[in-house]
Amino acid sequence: MTQATFSIRRGGRETAELVDYRTDVTEGMVVLDAVHQIQAESAPDLACRWNCKAGKCGSCSAEINGMPKLMCMTRLDTIPLDEPVTIEPMRAFPPVKDLITDVSWNYEVKKRIKKFKPRKPDAEDGTWRMMQEDVDRVQEFRKCIECFLCQDVCHVLRDHEKHAEFIGPRFLVYTAALEMHPLDVENRTQDLKDAHGIGYCNITKCCTKVCPEHITITDNAIIPLKERVVDEHYDPIGKLVKLFRKR
Amino acid sequence: MASNLVSIQRRGFGQTMRKDTWWVAPLLTFIGLGSFVLYSTWAAFQGAHYWVPGTGYLSPFYSPELFGNSPHALFGPQPSWIPSWLPFSPALLILWAPGGFRFTCYYYRGAYYKAMWADPIACAVGEPRKGYRGENWFPLILQNIHRYFLYLAIFFLFFLAYDAWSAMWFQAADGTWRFGVGVGTLVLTANVFCLGFYTLSCHSLRHLVGGVYDVLSNKPIRKKAYGCVSSLNKRHMLFAWISLFVVGFSDIYVRLVSMGIWTDYRII
Incomplete structure (x- = not known):
């Protein structure tokens, strides 16, 4: 089974860092699936806002490899997995915790x-x-x-x-x-x-x-x-x- | 308001988490626009080799030729009221109008703010300057006069169409003018079509013909016009680049034929 590394911003309002997580990647997965898998396997306290998983609620906005995208609509087969995939919260709004911002x-x-x-x-x-x-x-x-x-x-x-x-x-x-x-x-x-x-x-x-x-x-x-x-x-x-x- | 916002840590110029080749598009724009500006400025100052004797060819950079030494000049040679110490070229009298149309064009604005001014150089990439005033103050507030340049650009289209027609006439050995088609005819005709598509796909024109109204169902002609301009407007960027290339090439073609470097092949 293929594995990929995800560098996810962890931290609160003042300080934060990118933390690497490795997880299995299967066909058809989106970035939000990987984040949920990381929550289940190694980071249960990882804060992430999500809801519909269908690109209609607008909750899971984040910056994936530096570009603003919905995590639930970004398929893993559209991004290179041979290097760590960065997942950060939106930069235009104050961070609250991990991937969550105050909008x-x-x-x-x-x-x-x-x-x-x-x-x-x-x-x-x-x-x-x-x-x-x-x-x-x-x-x-x-x-x-x-x-x-x-x-x-x-x-x-x-x-x-x-x-x-x-x-x-x-x-x-x-x-x-x-x-x-x-x-x-x-x-x-x-x-x-x-x-x-x-x-x-x-x-x-x-x-x-x-x-x-x-x-x-x-x-x-x-x-x-x-x-x-x-x-x-x-x-x-x-x-x-x-x-x-x-x- | 917005008091709850914490300060966002600014990224330095070019800093980004993007891993794609974000720098390719602004680099190509920089090269494309920069080359055109340099070449057109050089060509405008030449004042020579902008028409081809024995043909109706006239460079679009010099059309309409208000004053000049070619048979295309509308009002004769350089007038005495233009000081002799000023560099004179027929192109300098008119090129500000199409230049202004492109400079204030909504597409080009976005393109050169990115490629030439790095404001931002690409989406989600750090900028070189902290201060930003947008198009709210002088000089960029003048971008709002784009529609006046549009009126001039439409006016110029008629002259360029006439030039394409003139390019279909060639002087025979006996001095009479006869209909014909050369490669130059095709180039100058393609030029007027490309500039026409670019001008008629303008965002300001889209607004003026119908966008200004919230209800178009009771204005059938405006509705049709709005639909036409809107469909062209979807490809405004494409027309902007094609017309830029073709108008530059048209000048190069006329210049090189006029200088005897290129031969203008006659088709008919």
Whole structure:
């Protein structure tokens, strides 16, 4: 039977180290299986957050060989096993213990985004009518499982720690889902420019690369939002044209 | 807010736990973009060998030729109001527009921030600088004028299409102009198509034709246009690189044919 070595970060908030564990590897295993096997065999106190094992709950986010990935969706046959496989917690958030990080900052950010504000109901019974083709565009954003891998890989948060000024790709996707919704009448462009710091995004597309749901974060959410900010704040000619059209 | 966040230990430049060849993509981008910038700057300052006598060939770096000494010049030779101590070349008058379009392009921005400025050099790899201001302040806030460069780029496409048409006419021995197709014709025609795909797949254009609206079902023309631009936009990166290569090659082709180093073979 094949064996592989896994270097797993062990430690708390202040100090930590990479500890090597060897375990058997069988066909079809994912990284999370290996972590569970290590827990069962040699490290019962290894802390690791997980839930569905199907890539839908977004709990088992970690950095595998330096790249943010879901442990449950990373098959061992896709990574080289001839050298130790490193498993670390997400770097953009404070570590709690071993592979667990404190992602509560994300929930605070979500509260700051203006909520869905529908237009007046279309029918007397208080219901709305909308075309599927108009909702299709935001449907993609609803696939997000809030694994926060995009937040983790974003260098604005990860390397520059702009947590107080930038909401990160996950919440730009969330804002896009609200802002582009055919029923929504709220305007979030001023917030996007100032409070949400969309100007910090420099379009490196790392968020898109790591998204396990394959949401085209940069092209379909962030850039269209940047363009809406341009409409409002950086396009005087467009503003003039709109002014004349209204008259 | 965010007071519970502990400081994240920064990694130094190039430090990462990644074990793949993450440095290949930024290196190729650096070489590709760097070579193009160096060559196009050199070519723009030459002011010679940008058209081929006896053919309709004109280098795309010099089109539209506002002032110049070739028969393609729209307004005659170098005007007297341009100081003689300034280096003059027809390309210098116009190349800022397509250059600005590429410089402010959403794809290229991401590419050169990584490859040229290491901000970051690759995903999940340490950066050289601690400070970061993004595109919030001058000069990078000017990236927001991309749509104005888009308008100019669309305008330029018409000139380049006309150039492709001009490249189908050759001067006969008796001095008359006759229809024909040379390798240069194919190169300049391919150039306008590649630049067309690149320009029409622009993110700003996608926004302007339909993305700006939340409801498109009641705007059938905009909906169609948005669908077309969106499908092209998925390959924006590909078009960006192909068009960059082809426009550079078009200039090289016209230059070398004009200098007599390459022979332009006639097909028709």
